Amino acid sequence: MAYDDNNFVRSIFCPHVAVLCSDKAQEMCRKNNLSFCELLNPFARLDDVSFKDPSGSTITVAHLRIAFSNMNSPPLPVTKERSRLQDSVNVTTDPCNITVHIGGRELIIPENTPWFTKWRTTFLQIQNVSDHEYTRHFLGCIMVISSSDEEQVTKLTQQVQQSILPNQNQSPKWFHTTVLRYYVVLHDGLDPDLSTSNKIIETLQSTYGHSSCHLLRLNSCKGPKTESTKGIWDYLNNSFNSDDSTETHDQSGEFEKNLNIDGSLMHPLSPQEYSKNLNGESKKDSQKVYGAYLDENDYNNIRELTKHFVSRSLIPYIESQIQSLSESVTNKKGVSRSLLSATKRWFSTNKPTAATLPPTVVYNSDSPELQTRRLADLYMILGAWSLAFPLYQSAKRDFSADNAWLLYSGAVEMAAVCALMCPGICDIKKTIEYANESVLTYLNTCRAPQFATRATLLLCELLVSREMYGEAAKMFIQMTNEDSDLRSALLLEQAAYAFLKSQKPPMLRKYAFHMVLAGHRYSKASQRKQSLSCYQQAYQVFEGTHWTLAEDHIQTAIGRQATFLKHIKQASEAYSKLLARASSQPPEQQSAILRDYLNIKLEYAAEKNDSSIINLALPLIDQKKIKILLNADSIITKEHCFDEDLLDPRWYKMEEDLITEARGIPPLIFKPTFAFHGSNDTIKNVLYENELVQVQMLLSNPLNISLCIENLSLTYAFDEGKILVEPQVLDELLLAPSSTTQVILGLKTRSIGILSITGIQFSLIIPSVMSDDTVKRVINGWQCFETLSSIKFNIQPPTSLLKVDFVGNQVNTLIGEMNVIQLTLENSGPIPLHKIFVSTSIEDSFFSESNHSCKNKKVRSLPFQMLPNSKNTVEFCFNSPDMESFTLDLLFYYESQLETKKLEYRLCRASWIMTAKPCVRISASALLANQNSETLNLKTTVHNLYKGNDMEQVKLKQVLLYSSEWTLSKKIYPQGSLQDLDQQQSCHLFLQACRINANGISKINFDNEQFAQSDMCEKFVCMTKSSKETKMPKFDRHKVQSKVMKCIDLVLAILWQVVIKDHSNQLRIICGIHRVSLTKLNASVAWPEFGCLDSSKYITKPINRLKIFGPDRNIHPFDGTPLLNDTIGLLESPMNRLLIVAFSHPSTITHSFVDKKMCIVSVLIILKNCVEHEVEVKIETDTASSKSDIDNQHFCWIGMTNPKPFFLPVLATRTIRLYAAVASQGCYKTTSKLDILARPHVSTQHAFLTQIISSSSLLVIKDPKSEVTS
Structure with missing residues (x-):
């Protein structure tokens, strides 16, 4: 808190003294625009005042304040009270804002709440004096006369005496029947003659004693001052300028001075209904000059008066009262008012409840219970909290036993205040119980909400000062009800601030929730300004939490309150936030909000005398996705002109290739040209005259209602005049509910200059109130491009396009x-x-x-x-x-x-x-026709893969062969049997090619029909490169020439034609060509490959060779021989297929092992060089790397088993004869214990590599005698 809570409590609980002035004395004071009470109040605080308790001990009061009030001030009527409470909240000066960081959020809150301070001051001021407590009863009376009306002393004395005796139910109320009397004689300081005044004061002193009389000189200035003395009378400038009497204003001034203390955490209340002020504003007090005829000597005289009164009169009187009451309480302690009450006091455990009837007990003024309360209140107003607390506890027990609940509540309230002011005298939990019990008893049992409100104000202030924010918030909240909207609003607001101050743990959501409740109650109380402030503070917590219903409620309330207060800008911002996102509000409510928003915008524009075009929040523009195309003709496919695919890096590579081709050398520094630019890109700001500039944007409608937009176009700034720019206009655009629409707008310039594209402009149709309203109301709106508008485009003269x-x-x-x-x-x-x-x-x-x-x-x-x-x-x-x-x-x-x-x-x-879509698949393989002829057999299969009802047959038109060494013969097998292929049908063709030395295309037609696109097909065939085939594998360390990998080099193509129905059911003739490049013998090549097809849709993919994992994974895929780690990667290399290997021997031999133990078999090995380079060949038998058969112990090679390596020329064939010895009948592989190795002759450093032998070459040996025996 920003001030000492002790001072706040002392300003409320202090000695009260009545003032009674004669008319002439009042006139002397009114020369200064002051009453006598207002004259004394700034000097009514004394430091280090001491008094003695009954035991004679001296107790020092650090800061004693005396409250002076007009004795004849009548209580305010109820209507006046309500009006004052209502007007007190209307603070014209807004407090400064501060920033606090709580729970990871940054909140802006007011530094203090002056409306609550003023309301609290007013509430405590206008509260009537009650009989159940004595803290506000007058201890004495100061009678003031002037030096010219001596006869008024007797009259004033009689008036005081009459107020004491007859009726205690009327004001004023006195602390005791023995009233302290003090007499003051006023003398005009400009009158040098003091004889009359001295005479009067001497007479008074002789009658009432020197300690009860004082002469005060005032108005010593000869002329009036033009300004009030700073610091003394400031509190009066903040007081109410009401229509009440002067006496009432005197009392107000006293409380204003005592309670006008600035605090950072403020509170809100109001006990009863009030007259509602619809505009939420209060009149500004007229500034008066106070103390115009007072100088410093006069101020010193007033200080001397208050000091003399307190030290010589008031304190001795209080000491005598304390002594008297202490003796009375001590002497009568234990003496009960009746036997029944004594019994209750000992055996009853009464607790007040809501159903408890109002008390019927009436105490005599000198009863021990009231005497105890009087003594406790005396200690209370002197700040002796530790002395007052046990007396309040004693009185509490007595009042509880007698069911005197109003007195009981007051005693419990004061006990709680004492305990909080002096923490060591009571346990904190018990103190909180006292506080809650006093408020609830006031509220529920006694039906006295004004006292419950006062207790809440006092106790919550003390709880907050001791950082007990949770307990303070609970007490604030329990005082909210439907009796008074203003009081509930103030209390809820202060409860929210209490939650905000609670840091362990942070209670941000509770703070925001109670701020919303406070804003609602302020709204019901017609306090628009305070309601707006509460909602704005609450929104800081709810913003960004995605609690859309809460955010919508708050923003709607902010917009409406700001509208009532004519804060058009704030209302517009609130509605803009409300409309700028998706919401769960029903369409009817959103339509009303949109209508209110647009009307506010029109009103705001009218105030500024600019209704031509208005900045609107709808539709939403995604500022991050704005794209600009500097030349619309640079994109041929207009429907894809803003696709992100146009920014793919492949376009940069294509552009670099074009620059290299056009210039002959690659660019030193390459800066790619973007197809279009984003709003955050560095845009090349050069445009050309008469070229269309286009901007793509995403317009969103987050509402659940449609938005109708007309005349949508780009806004711009051009230094040569707007008539030289031609914008494209979209006549009508309907944005569906909760939708996003892509819009492309453009403009052209007709002159050179500087151009800026700033945003869009449009006409938005305002929703009508009545569904059958035929009058169309529109508002001309615009929205800006936040980043694009800062870019200046330099328009250059036209160029090539x-x-x-x-x-x-x-x-x-x-x-x-x-x-x-x-x-x-x-x-x-x-x-x-x-x-x-x-x-x-x-x-x-x-x-x-x-x-x-x-x-x-x-x-x-x-x-x-x-x-x-x-x-x-x-x-x-x-x-x-x-x-x-x-x-x-x-x-x-x-x-x-x-x-x-x-x-x-x-x-x-x-x-x-x-x-x-797949339609045709072609597969082909090339084989040598025989060992000696230069003829290739081309096995070709054509398969119709198409599935669907829009095509029936595939018609084969032509077959082409492109090669520098081979040409097609005119033989096609089967001849004359070719037909059109239906769906899922296949056609197998057997073609032959002969070796020639001419380079060109050979072709065979399947029918006699003219093929219109035959020349185009030949171009496609010529473009097919054999280099598409497998490049040099990475594992080969030596760069062997590509010729090594090629056995043949030819392209086989099939031309086909289909008739298909398109989407419009029109027939379309489609011609296609399928090509395969054959580079290896005995290798089948297909196109398209299986990887491009969905096997589940078109064709079943054959199962690949089984892949073995684990310890048996490194084995030869053909004969199962274990492989070394460094040879695994060589198996599928083209270097393993340099040769075609064939075996020639009888397949079955009959031999009698009884007659001859060994069977010798002659085996011819045929080797053909299938690459376009000379190859060195080596043959090895009985190698350790070969894996033998089951009967390998009965099979071996004999004779010259390891011939010398030899060279095999290009396309040459050589036969090697070996002999095998077999010792038992059975089936044998002639490839057993045999390795054929080869390497390119040009790479002598290359190692010999094992050649793959595709033929199994089985040899069967039969023994007829053995069969007969068996």
Whole structure:
């Protein structure tokens, strides 16, 4: 807390003294715009005042304050009380805000709550004096006369005496019938004649004693001051400017001075209903000049008066009262008012309940119970908490026994205050029990909410000062009810601050929740300003928690309260947040909120005299996904002009290839050209006149209602005038509920200059109140691009501009289909262009007019120039690859013939996402026809894979062979039996090729029909490279020439044709070509491969060779021989297939082992070089690496078993004769104990590698005599 809580409690519990002035004395005070009470109050605090207790011990009061009040001030009417409480909350000056960090959040809260301080002051001020306590009863009376009305002394004395005796139920109320009287004579300081005043004071002193009389000189200034003395009368400037009487204002001033203490944690209350102030504002007090005729001597005289009164009169009177009451309490201790009450006191355990009836017991003024309470209250107002506490406990027990619940509540309340002011006298848990019990008894049993409110104020203040925030919050909350909205709002607000101060653990959600409740009660009390503040503070906690219902409620309340207060900006911001995200509110409520928001925007614009265009929160723009295309014609496929795929790094590689091809050397520093730019990119800020600039944005409607937008266009700033810019306008756009729509807008400039694209403008239709309302109300709104608006575009004179249109592209194709796209190129710029290059993502493609002299095989050159407004048409042909989905990319490069430093080249790109469905599959293998002839047998299988109702047959049209050494013969087997292939049918063809030395294409037609695309097919066949085949494996350390890996080098192609129905049920003729490259003998090659097909849809994939894991994994895949670790990777190498190995021997031999123990068999080994290089061959028998048969002990090689290594020329064949000896009948592998090794002759450092022998070559030996025996 920002102040000492002891001072706060002392300012409430202090000696009260009545003041009674004559009329002339009042006139002297009114010259200073003061009453006598207001004159004394700034000097009513004395330091180090002491008194003696009954035992004679001296007790020092550190800071004693005296409360002076007008004796004749009547109590305020109930309506006046309510009006004052209501007006007290209307603080015109807002407190400063502070920032606190709690629970990982940063909260901005007011430094203090002056509206609560003022309300609390007012509440304690207007509370009537009660008979059940004596803390506010007058101890004495100061009678004030002027030096010119001596006769008034007797009159005032009689008036005081009359107020004491007859009726105690009326004000004023006196602490005791023996009232302290003190007389003051006022003398005008400008009158030098003191004789009359001295005479009066001497008469009074002789009658009442020197200690009860004092002469006070005032108004010593000759002329009035223009300003009040600072620091003395400031409290009066903050007091109420009400219509009450002067006496009432005197009392108000006294409390204002005593209780106007600034605190950082404030509290809220209000006991009863009040008149509601709809505008929430209070009148500003008129500033008066106080003490205009008082000088420093007068202030010293007043200080001397208060000091004399307290030390010479008040303290002795209090000591006498303490002595008298102590004796009375001591003498009558244990004497009960009746036998019944004594019995109750000893045996009763009464506790107050809500059903307890109001007390009926009436105590005499001199009863021990009341005397005890009086004595305790005397100690209380002097700040002797430890002396007062046991007396309150004693009185509490007496009142409880007699069911005097109002007196009981008061005693418990004071006991709790004493215990909190002096912590050592009572256990803290017991103290909290006292506090709760006093409030609940006041509230439920005594039906005295005003006293319960006072107890809550006092006790919560003390609990908070001792950091008992949870207990304080509970007490605040229990005082909230439906009796008073203002009081409940103030209490809930202070409970929220108590939760906020509670750090262990942090209670942020409780703080926010009670702030929301406080804001609601403030709203019901028509305190719009305070309600708005509460909701704003609560939103700081709920913001970002995704508790949408809570956030919606708070923002709706903020918007409405700000609207009532005419805070248009705050209301607009609140509704903007409410409308800027998805919500669970019903559509009707959202429609009403949107309507209110738009009306507020119109009102705000009207205040600023600018209703032409208004910044609106709807629709939402995703600022992070704004994209800008500097030249709309640079993208050929308009539907994909903002696809993220256009920023893929492959485009940068294609651009670099084009630059390298156009210039002849790679660029030293390559900076790629982006297809489009994001809002956060570094944009090349050069544009060209008459070129379309496009901006793509995502517009979102988070509401559950539709938004109707009209005349949507880009906003811009152009230094040459708006008439030179042509924006595109979207006439109408309907945003469905909770939807996001992609919008592309553009503009063109007709002059050079500086251009900025700032945002969008549109007309938003305001929802109507009535469903049948035919009048359309619109609001012209706009939204800005946060990042894009800061970019300045430099508009340059027009230059070359290539536009490309296309016709004939089908995105749904078949694998192997030959596609033709007709491209129309137009130079729409005023400058000629040349050096047109095109890079494509598909290698199997060509242009009808392309130049194939480019070094990069993916780059095509178009050998023509284009004058302004000229057109050229070219055809782009490509073969659909073996992929279910692929992307066809085209990147055009061109240069302007007018060379400029700023523009070296320009690009134009197209991209299609296409699909390829399997239709035909071709597989082929090449075998030597015989050992001596130069003939190849080509086994070819064509399979129709298509499934669907839109195609029936595949018609085979032509077969082509492209090779530099082989040509197709005219033989096709089976001849004349070829038919169209139905779905899932296959056709097996047997072709023959003969060796020649001419390079070219040989072909055979399957029918006599003319094939229109035959020339295109031949181009595709010629483009097929054998280099597609397997490159040099990584394991080969020696770079053997690629010729070693090739046995043959030819391309076999099948041309086919199908008729298919498209989506519009139109027939479309599709021509395709399937090609396979054959480089090895006895190896089957298929296209498309199985990897590109879904085996579950089209064809069953054959099972691969079993892969063995574990200790048996390193074995030979053909004969099971164990392999060394360094030879495992060589098995599938092309170096293991340098030779074709065949065996020639009788398959079955009959031999009698009875007649002759050994059977000798002659075996011819035929070796053929199948590569295009000379090979060195070596044969080894009986090797340890060979794995023998079961009967290997009966089989061995004899004779010259290890011939010398020899060389085998290209395509040459050699026969080696070996002899095998067999000792028993059985079945034997002639490959047992035999290794054939080879290596390229050009690489003498290369080791011999084992050649794979595909033939099993079985030898069966029979013994007829053995069979007969068996």
